[in-house]
Amino acid sequence: MAVVSALAFLPGTAAAQPDAPSAPAVPAAQAAQADGSAMSYVVNVRKGHGDRTAKYVKKAIVKAGGEVVIAYDQIGVIVVHSSDPDFAKKIRGVKGVQSAGATRTAPLSAQTSDDIDAARPLSAKEAKAAAGTAADGQDELEPLQWDLPAIKADQAHKESLGSPKVTVGVLDSGVDDTHPDIAPNFDRNASASCLGGVPTQKDDAWRPVAKESDHGMHVAGTIAAAKNGTGITGVAPGVKVASLKVAEPATGLYYTEAVVCGFVWAAEHGVDVTNSSYYTDPWLFNCRTDDDQRALVDAVGRASRYAERKGAVNVAAAGNAKTDLAQDEIIDKSSPNDTTPVERTIKTADCFDLPSQLPGVVTVSSTGAKGLKSSFSNYGKGVIDIAAPGGDSTAFQKPQPPATSGLILSTLPGGKFGYKAGTSMASPHAAGVAALIKSAHPKASAARVKALLYQQADATACTDPYDIDGDGKVDAVCEGGRNKNGFYGVGMIDALDAVRK
Numbered sequence: 001m002a003v004v005s006a007l008a009f010l011p012g013t014a015a016a017q018p019d020a021p022s023a024p025a026v027p028a029a030q031a032a033q034a035d036g037s038a039m040s041y042v043v044n045v046r047k048g049h050g051d052r053t054a055k056y057v058k059k060a061i062v063k064a065g066g067e068v069v070i071a072y073d074q075i076g077v078i079v080v081h082s083s084d085p086d087f088a089k090k091i092r093g094v095k096g097v098q099s100a101g102a103t104r105t106a107p108l109s110a111q112t113s114d115d116i117d118a119a120r121p122l123s124a125k126e127a128k129a130a131a132g133t134a135a136d137g138q139d140e141l142e143p144l145q146w147d148l149p150a151i152k153a154d155q156a157h158k159e160s161l162g163s164p165k166v167t168v169g170v171l172d173s174g175v176d177d178t179h180p181d182i183a184p185n186f187d188r189n190a191s192a193s194c195l196g197g198v199p200t201q202k203d204d205a206w207r208p209v210a211k212e213s214d215h216g217m218h219v220a221g222t223i224a225a226a227k228n229g230t231g232i233t234g235v236a237p238g239v240k241v242a243s244l245k246v247a248e249p250a251t252g253l254y255y256t257e258a259v260v261c262g263f264v265w266a267a268e269h270g271v272d273v274t275n276s277s278y279y280t281d282p283w284l285f286n287c288r289t290d291d292d293q294r295a296l297v298d299a300v301g302r303a304s305r306y307a308e309r310k311g312a313v314n315v316a317a318a319g320n321a322k323t324d325l326a327q328d329e330i331i332d333k334s335s336p337n338d339t340t341p342v343e344r345t346i347k348t349a350d351c352f353d354l355p356s357q358l359p360g361v362v363t364v365s366s367t368g369a370k371g372l373k374s375s376f377s378n379y380g381k382g383v384i385d386i387a388a389p390g391g392d393s394t395a396f397q398k399p400q401p402p403a404t405s406g407l408i409l410s411t412l413p414g415g416k417f418g419y420k421a422g423t424s425m426a427s428p429h430a431a432g433v434a435a436l437i438k439s440a441h442p443k444a445s446a447a448r449v450k451a452l453l454y455q456q457a458d459a460t461a462c463t464d465p466y467d468i469d470g471d472g473k474v475d476a477v478c479e480g481g482r483n484k485n486g487f488y489g490v491g492m493i494d495a496l497d498a499v500r501k
Contacts, residue, residue, distance in 0.1 A: 037107030038081045040197075041066065042256055042299040043091055043100040045076035053096040054078075060097075064090040069257075070198050072264050075302040079197040079257045081108065088292065101295030103256040105282055106338040119214055119418035122409065127417070133402040139225075139233045141417060144409050146369050146399035147389035151429060152496035153235050156436065160499040161227055161238030163439035168223050168241050168431050169271035169312070171262040172216030172278065173252070174208035175243035176413040179217070181225040181232060182241065190242035190269040195249075197257030199265050206243035213252045214412045216243065218420050219277050221411025222428040223435070232409055232417060235432025235495060239439060242271060246278075253281040253338055256296045259355065263303035267310035272438045273449075274307060275431040276316040276361075277424030280354040282336035287351035300354045308360050313438070313446045313453075315431040316356035317390075317423035318365045319378040322476065325353070326380030326486060357383065362434070362450060365487065366390025366426035368397030369406045371460070373476070373487040375468045377423055381479040381486035386457055388433075388493045390426030391419075396468050429493060436498035456497035460488040 043066075045057050054073055061068055065084030072078070076098075084090070091100045122141070131140040137158075148154045167187045174193075177186040193205035208217065224241040225234035244265055246258040259280050266274050280286070280300055286293040304314050323330060325348065333343045356363045365384045366374040373379060374392040394406035407419035430453070437452050438444060444452070462478035462485045469475065478487040 038083045039087075039107055040103045040255070040257055041080040041082060041088060041100060042103055042260070042295050043078040043080055044098045044295055044298045044302070045078065046096050046098045047076060057094060057096050060094040061091060064094070066091065069196065070261075072260065072303070075264065075306045077260055077299045077302055079260075092291065099291070099295040099298045101292030103296060104338050105336040119218060119412060119420045120407070121412065122417040122419065126404065130402065139227060140230050141232045141409060143402040144404065145232060146403040147391075147408055147429065148233065148235070150367075150369070150371065150389050151235070151433065151493050156495040156499045157227065157233070157237065160436065160439065162224075162236035162436050163442065164238060164240055165442065166236075166239040166272045166435050166438045167270060168236070168239060168273040168275060168435050169244050169262070169266040170216055170220045170223070170241060170428075171244045171246045171259065171266075171274055171276050172219055173213040173247040173249070174206055174245045175216050175220045175241070176207055177204070177243065179221075179411055179413070179415050180230060181221055181228070181411050184226040184228060185224045185237070185240050187240040187242040190240070190266070190271055191244065192265050193245040194258045194261035194265060195245060197261045199261055206245045208413050209249050212249040213247060214418070215277070215424065216245070216247065217413050218410040218418070219275060219424065219428045222408065222425060223275065223432045225411055232411065235429055236435040236439070239435045242266075242269075244274075251338070254278045256280055256299055260299050260303040263300075263307040263314075266312055267307040271307070271312050273313045273315060273431050273434045275428050276314065276355050277422075277427045278317070279319065279356070282338040284332050284335045284337075284353065285330070285346045285351035286354055287346055289350050297352060297354065301358050304355050304358050304361060308446050311446050313362065313434045313449050314355065314360065315362045315364060315427050315434060317427040318356055318363050318384055319353060320376040320422050321378055322376050323378050324380050324476070324486070325357070325378050325383040326479075362386060362430060362453065363489075364388050364423060364427045364430045365489065366392075366423040367488070367492065368392030369399035369403070370397040371492070372397060372463050372468065373466065373478075374421070374423075375475070376421075377426075379476060379478065379486045384486060384489040386430055386454065386490055386493055387460060387488040388426040388429035390423050390429070391421030392468075433493045433495050433498050436495055440499055440501075452498070452501070453493070454490045456494045456501060457489075457491035458494050459483045459491040461485070462487055
């Protein structure tokens with residue numbers, strides 16, 4: 001459940017864990033402090049009050065029973081641990097505090113294993129068959145990558161592979177920089193682990209550990225796997241990729257403090273594009289009407305805006321619940337996903353998927369090998385900005401030979417390759433194209449790169465009727481015109497235009 005935006009529910013493919021049964025939610029503080037365990041919080045200092053206010057708030061945090069873990073003074077966000085069940089209530093009443101809330105509903109000492117299913121690995125037979133069909137200039141497995149010609153990346157690569165001066169930051173689980181397709185393009189200086197909200201580069205902390213999700217590794221390969229004659233080819237195989245580890249290895253959960261750290265680190269280490277193929281746990285939607293969740297919206301929003309002000313284009317996955325995100329109300333049965341979920345009805349005017357629905361973030365929907373919205377992809381007029389290949393069930397959208405799977409092939413830890421599908425796979429395609437645009441326009445601002453990304457997209461009309469499984473029933477309704485609609489936003493990303501225009 002940690003990554004509804006990460007893996008799609010497809011026949012015969014890996015999927016996120018099924019929803020737990022609904023039950024009354026236990027307040028975060030009560031769940032944590034029942035045994036005296038500490039909770040993690042973010043405290044957001046009011047803007048425009050300077051260093052004196054921040055210092056005052058930090059003293060108040062200690063007085064209220066909290067311990068400052070790290071303070072991101074540049075955006076006014078403080079990460080705090082406290083075992084006091086009344087900490088949030090106390091600190092919200094302090095002058096200079098805009099919002100404060102628990103980042104999780106499980107205590108820091110109570111994390112348990114909830115690993116994500118692994119990708120379907122590429123078989124030796126498939127690899128051998130693909131290598132036999134590779135044309136001159138293609139990497140061995142590129143014939144299996146139907147997604148590259150779908151966005152004209154194969155044509156774009158004849159003119160440009162992207163610039164090594166451009167870096168894409170992967171906010172995700174760890175990236176194995178020893179992989180032959182990642183090593184040539186890896187940016188160590190811009191990489192770090194942000195677990196717990198504190199950045200560290202010690203002992204290559206950005207790498208995946210045993211039993212950790214391979215999700216971030218798959219994303220990284222889609223963006224920038226090297227064009228080196230072997231393996232696969234990334235969308236922008238000449239740019240750099242950095243690992244910003246924000247997913248807990250044992251649980252696969254992406255908590256606010258780590259996400260904030262990831263965006264701030266990216267902002268201050270020259271990252272040009274960020275990719276977020278997840279939603280910020282434990283809430284599928286964070287509602288500003290809730291004191292805790294409002295603090296999470298504030299904190300992640302401040303961090304993502306800071307990264308954009310520093311020049312980064314932030315790209316994020318729309319999610320895989322095949323939900324119309326533009327409707328007024330949505331039933332959420334999966335939150336909180338670190339303890340026991342409880343069914344709730346959220347109002348979309350007040351509640352947001354973080355970071356994909358934050359202002360300025362490029363929200364990406366997924367398409368399959370036939371160019372149709374993927375069966376699992378979220379959608380919504382005014383919510384989806386652009387579309388990109390994320391794969392689909394091969395039974396629904398079968399690619400042209402020599403490709404055999406409707407899923408997306410990319411890198412896995414340990415020098416391996418495998419298939420996944422989801423809007424998590426679509427988002428890095430868009431991030432890769434943004435990196436190609438930045439390569440062609442090195443002085444362009446984040447706003448300019450986004451404008452070009454949208455201008456160059458291939459307009460895609462609504463699929464009407466949309467009956468993806470062919471059972472005679474409409475599976476989703478697309479609203480809007482050819483140039484802007486709920487399924488495809490402004491259209492399909494275009495890698496060729498990215499290097500030419």
